[in-house]
Amino acid sequence: MVESTRSARRDAELGAVRDAGRTTVLIIGAGINGIALFRDLALQGIDAVIVDRGDFASGASAASSHMIHGGIRYLENGEFRLVRESVQERNGLLKIAPHYVKPLRTTIPIYSTFSGILTAPLRFLTHRGGKPQERGAALIKAGLTIYDLFSRDGGSVPRHRFLGRRKSLEELPQLDPAVKYTATYYDASMHDPERLALDVLQDARSAHAGAIALNYVEAVGRQGEAVVLRDRETAEEFAVSADVIVNASGPWTDLTNDALGEHTRFMGGTKGSHIVLDHPELLDATGGREIFFEHSDGRIVLIYPLKDRVLVGTTDIDADPRVPARCTEAEVDYFFDLIGHVFPGIEVSREQIVYRFSGIRPLPRHEDTAPGFVSRDYRIELDDRGATPVLSLVGGKWTTFRALGEALADRVLELLDRTRSVSTAGLPIGGGHGFPRTVRARAAWQHANLPGADAARADQLLARYGTRAAQVWAHIEQEDDRPLAGGALTVRELEWMVEHELVVRLTDIVLRRTSIAFVGDATGEVLAELADALAPLMGWDATRRDAEVEAAVQLLNDAHGLSLAVPARR
Helix, strand or coil, X not given: CCCCHHHHHHHHHHHHHHHHCEEEEEEECCCHHHHHHHHHHHHCCCCEEEEECCCCCCCHHHHCCCEECCCHHHHHHCCHHHHHHHHHHHHHHHHHCCCCEEEEEEEEEECCCCCCCCHXXXXXXXXXXXXXXXXXXXXXXXXXXXXXXXXXXXXXXXXXXXXXXXXXXXXXXXXXXXXXXXXXXXXXXXXXHHXXXXXXXHHHHHHCCCEEEEECEEEEEEECCEEEEEECCXXXXXXXXXXXXXXXXXXXXXXXXXXCCCCCCCECCEEEEXXXXXXXXXXXXXXXXXXEEECCCCCEEEEEEECCEEEEECCCEECCCCCCCCCCHHHHHHHHHHHHHHXXXXXXXXXXXXXXXXXXXXXXXXXXXXXXXXXXXXXXXXXXXXXXXXXXXXXXXXXXXHHHHHHHHHHHHHHHCCCCCCCCCCCCCXXXXXXXXXXXXXXXHHHHHCCCCCHHHHHHHHHHHHHHHHHHHHHHCCCCCCEEHHHCEEHHHHHXXXXXCCCCCHHHHHHHHCCCCCCCXXXXXHHHHHHHHHHHHHCCCHHHHHHHHHHHHHHHHHXXXXXXXXXXXX
16 A cells, blocks of 8 residues: 655655746646646646646636537627637547547427527627527527537537427427427537546646646745745745746636736636536436526526436626635525426425535626626737736636637747647547447457456446546556445545545545545545545545545535535544
């Protein structure tokens, strides 16, 4: 058994950055967009340090709807460039990250034929909500036709189709019988966004020795041209200078710039919340597809089957990034109302909620533009008044992270007077390399690379790591193993995560390295069991072990709507 793996690895990498006192590019913010830039620069052989005050992909990137989508509703905003890029990137991710990104059949219930045709141009021109008016079949048909034109890419996803009431109810019997039509098209699901982000990060670390990633390290100020960083584990502060600084801290971009003495007013994010239900009847009613529709207030919302649970979202409310985003009881009521709107015969209750989460979208400042019409596109702001140029990323979304990372890297390369040597277009991500795409190929790959693993365990590892599962299994097989968290994990796999996946805290495991919390399996007993297994790996004494359990309980209760008690020590 490996002891204190975390301390040796993290201290070594942190010490290397502290002692060097400089790097070529310092990236502040390790959400998916900062990580995409980190990977792109590493592939060019550029030294880069990426830091985040929390864990990787633990902020806005952890609060997504778990979708990779072209953004059909952005057509109404006139954002045709963004829709085209989003669809192209969606199709690309289906190919380069097939272990996490898969086609998602999506159905829109429609209640009228011509509604919205007169008001849509006004909304298109003014970007103001006005009085909500549903979008009818004619308007949705026009949008999906344009969407299909953008989607042409060798048949990555099928074209849309329309059904009338009778056939719609044959396919989805629990649907509101007042529906007149359904429109079905395909986007893509992203089952494990935080693991996808980690995979992109691991690509960077393996591509170039000068690529160093530090979680729980915060940018707190400036010392001349250098940035002062604080290790949140030890409270130690040290300065790091760079040739280029990139602020990729999402909704907190202005706050980060304030800390750096670069006062900006770029951001104007909105809060989006979700709930996760353990509700077999609702899960069955979806027919395995996402239900994507317009609620009575004009908001586009979704009901989405995921991991044998049902994800329901999302709201769009102006938010202050200085205040932690939380899913409120009023938002829960809103979600229950929208479920009743689409599936009127299905009852839901708060007891069926196993998890809730909320985050702030990294949207640009939008003044009087209605939240639903704020641009989801991104831009890059340059402040070159000092000796060290600072790039601030404004906007960005999961679907376009690869293209955004490339665009941002090109700006960095321009400032460094360097040229691109590698493109990330079409380059497989992590466990997407050689991923088996058919049932037969999957069985053959598992037989060859996971010898001795039973079918359920092999499926679990391949889903969690993609083809990186072969390395994980080789590690697991070296010693006796035993299950943790009811089989969601094992001791040897946990050891692998600590050695290779930059684990610092217990919550890193239950919230991001696994889906234990998301599916409702994070009980007090499970947290205690995992903390006991982590303690020797992380070098924790009894006090730190107890503090980790207490912190996990507090976070899950406060941010994710659970009602856990701290378990007594056995």
